[in-house]
Amino acid sequence: MNIVASILQCIKQLPQRPSEAEVAANQACLKKRKLVLAYSGGVDSEILAHGLSLFAKAHSEYECLLVHVHHGLSDNADKWAKHCLSQADAYGLNCAIKRVEVKLAPRVSVEAEARSVRYQALLSELEQDDLLMTAHHQDDQLETVLLALKRGLGPKGLSAMGKVQRFNQQNWIIRPLLDYSKAEIEVYARQHNISHIEDESNFDNKYDRNFLRLEVIPKLKQRWGAIAATASRSAELCALQQSVIDEEIAIRLPELQRQNARLWTLDLEKLASHSKAWQSLLLRGHMEALGFAPPSKVQGEQILAQLLEAKADASVEIRLTDVVIRRFKREGYFLSPDSAQYKANKGYSEIDVDNIEALLNGDVTLPTGEMLSAQVLQTGARLRLPVASEQISIVFALPGSTRCQPHNRSKGRELKKLWQELELAPWERGEVPLLCYNGKLVAAVGYWIEKSFLASDGALGLSLNLRQS
Numbered sequence: 001m002n003i004v005a006s007i008l009q010c011i012k013q014l015p016q017r018p019s020e021a022e023v024a025a026n027q028a029c030l031k032k033r034k035l036v037l038a039y040s041g042g043v044d045s046e047i048l049a050h051g052l053s054l055f056a057k058a059h060s061e062y063e064c065l066l067v068h069v070h071h072g073l074s075d076n077a078d079k080w081a082k083h084c085l086s087q088a089d090a091y092g093l094n095c096a097i098k099r100v101e102v103k104l105a106p107r108v109s110v111e112a113e114a115r116s117v118r119y120q121a122l123l124s125e126l127e128q129d130d131l132l133m134t135a136h137h138q139d140d141q142l143e144t145v146l147l148a149l150k151r152g153l154g155p156k157g158l159s160a161m162g163k164v165q166r167f168n169q170q171n172w173i174i175r176p177l178l179d180y181s182k183a184e185i186e187v188y189a190r191q192h193n194i195s196h197i198e199d200e201s202n203f204d205n206k207y208d209r210n211f212l213r214l215e216v217i218p219k220l221k222q223r224w225g226a227i228a229a230t231a232s233r234s235a236e237l238c239a240l241q242q243s244v245i246d247e248e249i250a251i252r253l254p255e256l257q258r259q260n261a262r263l264w265t266l267d268l269e270k271l272a273s274h275s276k277a278w279q280s281l282l283l284r285g286h287m288e289a290l291g292f293a294p295p296s297k298v299q300g301e302q303i304l305a306q307l308l309e310a311k312a313d314a315s316v317e318i319r320l321t322d323v324v325i326r327r328f329k330r331e332g333y334f335l336s337p338d339s340a341q342y343k344a345n346k347g348y349s350e351i352d353v354d355n356i357e358a359l360l361n362g363d364v365t366l367p368t369g370e371m372l373s374a375q376v377l378q379t380g381a382r383l384r385l386p387v388a389s390e391q392i393s394i395v396f397a398l399p400g401s402t403r404c405q406p407h408n409r410s411k412g413r414e415l416k417k418l419w420q421e422l423e424l425a426p427w428e429r430g431e432v433p434l435l436c437y438n439g440k441l442v443a444a445v446g447y448w449i450e451k452s453f454l455a456s457d458g459a460l461g462l463s464l465n466l467r468q469s
Contacts, residue, residue, distance in 0.1 A: 001188045003051025006176035013164040032063040034130040039066040041084045044135035046196040053091035066095040069118045128170045137177040142228040143212045159239030249285040266332035292323040328425040353392040368431045374462040382461030383449050390437040406448030
């Protein structure tokens with residue numbers, strides 16, 4: 001068992017960085033790449049820490065760091081942190097202790113919460129292109145595959161863990177022990193007299209992973225000794241198939257996506273032209289691209305049925321844990337329940353602007369999370385300056401019957417009709433800032449200026465701008 005060689009094998013799979021000569025020639029690139037080990041002090045991470053200490057001596061171009069996350073869930077947590085600091089000192093490696101708080105609540109998985117805060121703590125030590133190393137091994141892979149089967153996941157879930165994977169967009173995660181069994185790891189620890197801790201929670205089978213580890217996998221191995229290795233090969237095959245699917249989705253999906261204001265929507269007519277299988281894959285790809293959890297098989301079928309088969313005038317709203325899905329004019333909208341676009345449907349209060357200087361200074365913060373500012377210009381379409389007696393205000397809703405005449409139209413029209421012409425979904429209309437002088441609409445910011453409030457030729461006027469705060 002050669003851990004140093006396994007670490008190097010993972011690193012060789014990463015995209016090439018500049019050579020040492022190139023780094024030396026460019027002083028800005030002198031910072032070493034950091035290699036961070038998620039270090040619990042258990043036997044798996046302990047032997048990897050031992051291997052990392054050997055790697056660090058032979059590869060000074062890397063900054064190697066152990067990070068121990070102190071969850072505070074065990075009475076032994078302080079003792080474990082001291083163990084990790086002592087071992088790190090013996091290895092000649094730096095060790096950071098990260099104290100985190102695991103928030104416990106009804107129907108919330110302690111495992112999931114602990115994992116979430118653990119990765120956030122590890123992430124805090126990583127800068128762009130740094131590497132996170134974990135001690136997952138072959139038996140962990142089998143557990144992951146079995147959990148994926150239990151959850152009804154497809155090829156992506158069954159592909160489980162890879163030796164080298166992207167992590168958090170700008171980093172990589174490597175797993176040098178993924179080809180080794182738990183038995184091999186324990187033999188290595190005994191051969192090198194490596195001290196390690198035992199987390200008592202690992203023997204509590206109320207946790208799914210522990211149940212598999214303690215009750216199920218030993219029986220599977222008793223019947224089929226090589227099951228961890230064969231399951232790992234199955235995971236690799238699923239990962240290979242998923243990579244082909246991902247490549248094809250990357251080609252097909254952009255043809256269905258459309259940027260609508262600040263949102264990416266899904267063209268439902270184009271989606272409907274694909275086969276049922278591809279409709280499901282493209283829906284999942286779109287949701288994942290937006291950062292939402294992919295739907296289950298049943299949820300995916302229900303979403304597609306409502307988006308593609310409901311009557312044209314039907315009001316479609318599908319709520320999942322982290323997303324609200326709506327339909328408007330043959331486009332699918334995917335909104336976070338916490339987003340301004342979704343909350344806008346509930347309405348915002350009127351904002352009084354003290355004076356024109358507040359606009360010119362960009363000090364007007366909107367409840368949508370944007371800043372409204374203005375520039376004084378003498379050319380282009382611009383709003384006339386308010387007179388001293390005119391009170392400036394911003395509202396987010398006016399009756400649909402409000403008569404408007406945009407500066408680029410020859411005739412006036414009702415506000416509701418204008419929104420329809422602009423193909424602005426009903427829930428988006430409530431977040432458009434409507435600038436008023438003495439309660440009279442003078443501009444729909446980002447869309448038009450009322451024709452009667454345009455600055456006259458050669459006169460100074462306001463050009464209105466929105467930006468994220």
